[in-house]
Amino acid sequence: xxxxxxxxxxxxxxxxxxxxxxxxxxxxxxxxxxxxxxxxxxxxxxxxxxxxxxxxxxxxxxxxxxxxxxxxxxxxxxxxxxxxxxxxxxxxxxxxxxxxxxxxxxxxxxxxxxxxxxxxxxxxxxxxxxxxxxxxxxxxxxxxxxxxxxxxxxxxxxxxxxxxxxxxxxxxxxxxxxxxxxxxxxxxxxxxxxxx
Numbered sequence: 001x002x003x004x005x006x007x008x009x010x011x012x013x014x015x016x017x018x019x020x021x022x023x024x025x026x027x028x029x030x031x032x033x034x035x036x037x038x039x040x041x042x043x044x045x046x047x048x049x050x051x052x053x054x055x056x057x058x059x060x061x062x063x064x065x066x067x068x069x070x071x072x073x074x075x076x077x078x079x080x081x082x083x084x085x086x087x088x089x090x091x092x093x094x095x096x097x098x099x100x101x102x103x104x105x106x107x108x109x110x111x112x113x114x115x116x117x118x119x120x121x122x123x124x125x126x127x128x129x130x131x132x133x134x135x136x137x138x139x140x141x142x143x144x145x146x147x148x149x150x151x152x153x154x155x156x157x158x159x160x161x162x163x164x165x166x167x168x169x170x171x172x173x174x175x176x177x178x179x180x181x182x183x184x185x186x187x188x189x190x191x192x193x194x195x196x
Contacts, residue, residue, distance in 0.1 A: 024060040026191040027068050040072040045159070050076060053157035062154045066092060067184055069156040074180035082162035086174045089159040098150045 025038035032041075038060065043051045054069040077085040167176045 022059075024064060024189065025056040027071065027188045028191050030055065040068060042072065042076055048080070048082065048162045050160050050162070051157065052076060052160050053155060055155035056153060058151045058153050060154065062092060062094070062156075065154040066156045067187065069158060070175065070180055071184045071188060073158065073160045074175065074177040074184075077160070077162045077177040078181070080162055081164075082177070083164055084167035084174055084176050085160045085162045086171065087158045088161055088173070090157070092154055092156040095153045095155075096150055 028039040030039035030041045031037040038055045038057050040052065040054045042053070045051055050073075052069060052073045054065050054072060056065040056068075073085055073087070077083070167174045
C-alpha cells in the first residue's frame with residue numbers, strides 16, 4: 001500500500017468516526033463493551049458509597065459531562081432512598097488528539113502523465129542551511145493551507161457518599177439530590193426515542 005493510499009484510508013476512517021459522532025452524547029447509560037458509546041455508569045463501593053462516571057464524545061463539552069455526572073449522582077441517591085450526597089473525590093479527564101490534513105482546495109494534483117515526478121526544489125532556509133520543498137510535506141509555503149483540528153473528549157468521575165436527612169449547609173461538597181434534579185433537569189438532553 002502506498003503512502004498516499006494509506007493517508008487516504010486514514011482520512012476515510014477519521015471521517016467515518018466523526019460521522020458517527022454527529023451529535024453530543026445524550027444523557028444515557030453507557031453500553032458496556034462499546035468504546036464509542038458514551039454515557040453514565042456507576043459502581044457500588046460500599047452500602048452508601050458509589051463511583052459514578054460520565055463520558056462524552058468529541059461534541060460533548062466539559063460542562064455538559066460534569067453536569068450529567070452530578071445529575072446521575074442525584075438520581076442514584078434518590079434511587080437508593082437517600083436525600084443528599086457528598087462528593088469526596090472528583091476528577092475530569094481530557095483526551096485531546098490533533099489532526100493535520102491538507103486543505104482539499106489547495107491539495108496539489110498531478111495527472112497520470114506525470115508518473116512519479118513532482119515539483120520540488122531546494123532553498124536556503126535562513127540560518128538552517130539548504131532545505132527541500134515538496135508539496136506533500138509540511139513546509140512554510142503550505143502551512144496556511146493545512147487544516148489543523150484538535151478533538152477533545154471528556155470523562156468525569158466522582159466518588160459519592162449518600163446520606164439521609166437534611167444536607168449540611170456549610171459544606172460545599174454536599175448536594176441536595178432533589179435540588180440538583182430540579183435545577184439541572186431542564187438542561188438534560190436524552191436520546192431520541194427508537195424509531196418504529
